[in-house]
Amino acid sequence: MKKAVTVIYIVVLSAVVGMPACQPSMGGKVTVLGVWGGSELDVFNKITADLKKTKNIDVEFEATRDINAVLTTRVESGNPPDVAILPQLSLVVDFARKGKLVDLSTLIDVGKIKNEYSPSWIDLGSVDGKFYGLFFKTAVKGLVYYDPQRFKELGLQAPKTWDEMMRLSQKLIDMKKTPWAIGIESGNASGWPATDWIENIFVRQYGAGPYRRWYDGTLAWTSPQVKKAFQMFGDIAARQGWTYGGASGVLSTAFQEAGNPVFSDPPKAYLFQQASFMAGMIEQAFPDLKPVTDINFFVLPPIDPENKAVEIGGDVLAAFSSTPQVKAFLEYMSSSDAQAPFAATGATMPNHTVPLSAYGNELDREFAAILNSADTVVFDASDMMPSEINAAFWSATIDYIKNPARLDAILAQLEKTRQDVYNK
Amino acid sequence: MEIAGILFTLAMALIVPVVFLSYLFVSEKAAGGRRRGTQTARSLPVFWLIPAAVVLGFFLIYPMIDTIVLSFMNADSTRFAGGENYAHLFSDRAFLIALRNNLLWIVFFTLVTVTLGLILAVLTDRVRYEAVAKAVLFLPASISLVAASVIWKFMYAFRPAGESQIGLVNAALSVVPGFQPQAWLFDVPFNNAALMVVGVWIWTGFALVIFSASLKGISKDLVEAARIDGAREITVFFRIVLPLMSKTVTVVVTYFVITVLKIFDIVYVMTNGNLDTEVLANRMYKEMFNFRNFGRASVIAVMLLVAVVPVVVMNMRKFARGKAGK
Incomplete structure (x- = not known):
C-alpha cells in the first residue's frame, strides 16, 4: 500500500516537473476567455494555430455567453485568464480601475500599434491615461x-x-x-x-x-x-x-x-x-x-x-498577466496577419493596414472605408x-x-x- | 498534462479513503474501543461527528455567517455600510417586484402543483395503465430546468399574425376563429403566469409520484368502511384520504416553497426578469455577478435565508410532534 502511494507520488511529481522541460524555444501557453463561438471561433482557432507554428505558444480558448459573471468570479477568486476578449468597454474600465489589468504600454510595442491603428482606438482603449484595451474586432453601428x-x-x-x-x-x-x-x-x-x-x-x-x-x-x-x-x-x-x-x-x-x-x-x-x-x-x-x-x-x-x-461596437483584448507569451499573443493579434482572416468573415478590423481586398465582399469593404475615414468614432454608449x-x-x-x-x-x-x- | 491529471485523480481516490479510514481507526483506539458505558465509549460519537461538523461548518455555517457580515458591507466589501444595503433594497423597484413575484410563485405555483399532483395521484390510482401514466407525467421532472425553459421558450414563440406560428401554444390556439397570436412572455401580467406554467409542468410529476406512494400506504379497509357507510367519493377523499396524507402534503408543500424561493433557471432563461418577471434569486445573481455588488447580493441571500427558516422550523416541529406521538 505504502509503496504504491510512493510510486504514484513520484510519477505525478516527475510528470509535473518534467513537462516544461520537453518543449523547445518560446513555448508555454496563453489562456483566453471570450464570448466567441461558431465561425468566429473557427477563424480564431485558425490564426492561433499559426502562433503555435511560429512561436510554439498554445492558446487555450474558453468560451462563455455570460462573460461578465464568469470573468468576475475568476478574477475575484484569483484565477483570471491571461487575456480576456471583452465586448463591453465598461468591463475594461472596471477591472483597470481595480488594478487587475496590465498597462499594455509596459508590455507590448505601442509604437507599432500607433502606426497601424487610428488614434481614436488607443483613446477608447485607455483608462485614466493608461492603455488597457486593445481593439481587435469591431462593427460599425447604426x-x-x-x-x-x-x-x-x-x-x-x-x-x-x-x-x-x-x-x-x-x-x-x-x-x-x-x-x-x-x-x-x-x-x-x-x-x-x-x-x-x-x-x-x-x-x-x-x-x-x-x-x-x-x-x-x-x-x-x-x-x-x-x-x-x-x-x-x-x-x-x-x-x-x-x-x-x-x-x-x-x-x-x-x-x-x-x-x-x-x-x-x-x-x-x-x-x-x-x-x-x-x-x-x-x-x-x-x-x-x-x-x-x-x-x-x-x-x-x-x-x-x-x-x-x-458609432461602433467591438471586442477588446485586455491582459491580466504580463508573461512573454501574452506579449507575443497580443502583438500577433494586433497585426494585419491575424486580423485579415477575420476581415473575411465580415468583421471590420481596427488595424488599417489590413488590405481592403481581405474583406469578404463589397459591403464589408464599405464598412471598413466608413471606419477608416470617420472623423470621430464613438463606442456603443451602453457598453x-x-x-x-x-x-x-x-x-x-x-x-x-x-x-x-x-x-x-x-x-x-x-x-x-x-x-x-x-x-x- | 492529461496524464498528470489522471494520476492525480487516482492518487486522490486512494488517499481520501485511506485518510478517512485511518481517522476512524485512530478515533476508535483513542476512545478505547466500544465497551458500553465507559467514559471513553461515550466520546466516540463526538469523534464520528467531527468530520461531518467540519465539512458542514466550512461549507455551510461559515459562508452563512460571512454572507450576513457582507450584507452590512459596501459593494466591494471594503467599508462597513450599516443598514444601507437593506434600506436601498426596500426602496428599489426591481427588488420589490422580485419580492412580489416570489410571493406570487409561492402561492400560485405551490397551490396549482400540489392540487394537480393530488388529483392526478388519485386518478392514476384508479386506472389499469397506472404505471405508464405516471411515467409519462413524471418525465418532465427528468429534464434539466434550463432545457425545459428553452423548450418552453419555443412553445411560447410568437410570429406576427399571417405567418406560420412556430410556437405550439399560438399554433394550437390559432384554430380558434378570431384568435390573434400573443407574445406570452411579454404580456404583463400574464408573463408571470406563463413562467409558472413551466414550473408546474416540471414539478407536477414529482408531486404526483410522492402523493401516489402515500396514497398506496392508506389502508383499503378504511376507505371501504367509509364507502359501506354510504360516503360519497368526494367525502371519502376529503374526510379520510386527505387527512391521512396530510404529513406528505406538508413535506411536498415545504419542498415547493423552498424550491420556489430560490427559483432561478426558468426566469433567467426565459425572460431574465424583464417586464416585471424578476425573482429574488435572479436579482441576487445580477447584483453579485453582473453588478459586482457583494453587499446587496448578500442582503438578498439573507432575505432568502430568513424566508426559509420559518418554513423549515415549522416542518421540523411538525415531524418532532409526529414522532413523539408514536
Missing part, C-alpha cells in the same frame, strides 16, 4: 439595410436626412406597407439593439460631447436630451403599424433574425437597422442575395448635420456604462416599447439607478 430592388419597384430612394427617412417610412405606410423590421430579443442582453438605436439618435442629435457626458454618468436620464432620443426612437419602434409584428414582434424577435422580413419573398418590411456584422448574417440566411444589388445599406442619416460621429446602468438601460427599452406612455417613469427609474451607482 446602418440601415434595405433591398435596392424593392426600393426601385416602389420608386423609393435611400434618405439623406432623418426627416427624409421619416417621410420615406410614412410613404410606405401610405402604400399600406410596414416600413420597419425591428427585433431586440437577445437572451440575457435583450434590449441592446434598442439601446443602439437610441445611442445613434443621441449622437446624431447632440454630438460626441454630450454623448460622452451621458455614458460618463454626468448627464441625467431625465434630461430633455435623453428623453428626446427615446421619443425619436419610439416614433419608429413603438408606433402603431410602423414595425413588423408591432410591439410583440419587436420584443420577441431575436435580433439575429430580425432583418429576415426585409429580404423574404414577398417582403414584410423594408428597412432594418443593425450593425455591420449583420450583413454577413443576412447573406447567410439568404444565400441568393447579391451584395449591393439585392442588399445594400445607408448609414442612419444625420439629424443635426454638425454631428457626424460614427461604456457601468454594467448596472447598462442592464437597466436594456430593460428600460423593453418597458418603453411595451408601454411608451410610461416614458417619464421609466427615465426617472434609470436616473435613480444612475445616482445610486455614482454615489456608492
Whole structure:
C-alpha cells in the first residue's frame, strides 16, 4: 500500500516537473476567455494555430455567453485568464480601475500599434491615461439595410436626412406597407439593439460631447436630451403599424433574425437597422442575395448635420498577466496577419493596414472605408456604462416599447439607478 | 498534462479513503474501543461527528455567517455600510417586484402543483395503465430546468399574425376563429403566469409520484368502511384520504416553497426578469455577478435565508410532534 502511494507520488511529481522541460524555444501557453463561438471561433482557432507554428505558444480558448459573471468570479477568486476578449468597454474600465489589468504600454510595442491603428482606438482603449484595451474586432453601428430592388419597384430612394427617412417610412405606410423590421430579443442582453438605436439618435442629435457626458454618468436620464432620443426612437419602434409584428414582434424577435422580413419573398418590411456584422448574417440566411444589388445599406442619416460621429461596437483584448507569451499573443493579434482572416468573415478590423481586398465582399469593404475615414468614432454608449446602468438601460427599452406612455417613469427609474451607482 | 491529471485523480481516490479510514481507526483506539458505558465509549460519537461538523461548518455555517457580515458591507466589501444595503433594497423597484413575484410563485405555483399532483395521484390510482401514466407525467421532472425553459421558450414563440406560428401554444390556439397570436412572455401580467406554467409542468410529476406512494400506504379497509357507510367519493377523499396524507402534503408543500424561493433557471432563461418577471434569486445573481455588488447580493441571500427558516422550523416541529406521538 505504502509503496504504491510512493510510486504514484513520484510519477505525478516527475510528470509535473518534467513537462516544461520537453518543449523547445518560446513555448508555454496563453489562456483566453471570450464570448466567441461558431465561425468566429473557427477563424480564431485558425490564426492561433499559426502562433503555435511560429512561436510554439498554445492558446487555450474558453468560451462563455455570460462573460461578465464568469470573468468576475475568476478574477475575484484569483484565477483570471491571461487575456480576456471583452465586448463591453465598461468591463475594461472596471477591472483597470481595480488594478487587475496590465498597462499594455509596459508590455507590448505601442509604437507599432500607433502606426497601424487610428488614434481614436488607443483613446477608447485607455483608462485614466493608461492603455488597457486593445481593439481587435469591431462593427460599425447604426446602418440601415434595405433591398435596392424593392426600393426601385416602389420608386423609393435611400434618405439623406432623418426627416427624409421619416417621410420615406410614412410613404410606405401610405402604400399600406410596414416600413420597419425591428427585433431586440437577445437572451440575457435583450434590449441592446434598442439601446443602439437610441445611442445613434443621441449622437446624431447632440454630438460626441454630450454623448460622452451621458455614458460618463454626468448627464441625467431625465434630461430633455435623453428623453428626446427615446421619443425619436419610439416614433419608429413603438408606433402603431410602423414595425413588423408591432410591439410583440419587436420584443420577441431575436435580433439575429430580425432583418429576415426585409429580404423574404414577398417582403414584410423594408428597412432594418443593425450593425455591420449583420450583413454577413443576412447573406447567410439568404444565400441568393447579391451584395449591393439585392442588399445594400445607408448609414442612419444625420439629424443635426454638425454631428457626424460614427458609432461602433467591438471586442477588446485586455491582459491580466504580463508573461512573454501574452506579449507575443497580443502583438500577433494586433497585426494585419491575424486580423485579415477575420476581415473575411465580415468583421471590420481596427488595424488599417489590413488590405481592403481581405474583406469578404463589397459591403464589408464599405464598412471598413466608413471606419477608416470617420472623423470621430464613438463606442456603443451602453457598453461604456457601468454594467448596472447598462442592464437597466436594456430593460428600460423593453418597458418603453411595451408601454411608451410610461416614458417619464421609466427615465426617472434609470436616473435613480444612475445616482445610486455614482454615489456608492 | 492529461496524464498528470489522471494520476492525480487516482492518487486522490486512494488517499481520501485511506485518510478517512485511518481517522476512524485512530478515533476508535483513542476512545478505547466500544465497551458500553465507559467514559471513553461515550466520546466516540463526538469523534464520528467531527468530520461531518467540519465539512458542514466550512461549507455551510461559515459562508452563512460571512454572507450576513457582507450584507452590512459596501459593494466591494471594503467599508462597513450599516443598514444601507437593506434600506436601498426596500426602496428599489426591481427588488420589490422580485419580492412580489416570489410571493406570487409561492402561492400560485405551490397551490396549482400540489392540487394537480393530488388529483392526478388519485386518478392514476384508479386506472389499469397506472404505471405508464405516471411515467409519462413524471418525465418532465427528468429534464434539466434550463432545457425545459428553452423548450418552453419555443412553445411560447410568437410570429406576427399571417405567418406560420412556430410556437405550439399560438399554433394550437390559432384554430380558434378570431384568435390573434400573443407574445406570452411579454404580456404583463400574464408573463408571470406563463413562467409558472413551466414550473408546474416540471414539478407536477414529482408531486404526483410522492402523493401516489402515500396514497398506496392508506389502508383499503378504511376507505371501504367509509364507502359501506354510504360516503360519497368526494367525502371519502376529503374526510379520510386527505387527512391521512396530510404529513406528505406538508413535506411536498415545504419542498415547493423552498424550491420556489430560490427559483432561478426558468426566469433567467426565459425572460431574465424583464417586464416585471424578476425573482429574488435572479436579482441576487445580477447584483453579485453582473453588478459586482457583494453587499446587496448578500442582503438578498439573507432575505432568502430568513424566508426559509420559518418554513423549515415549522416542518421540523411538525415531524418532532409526529414522532413523539408514536
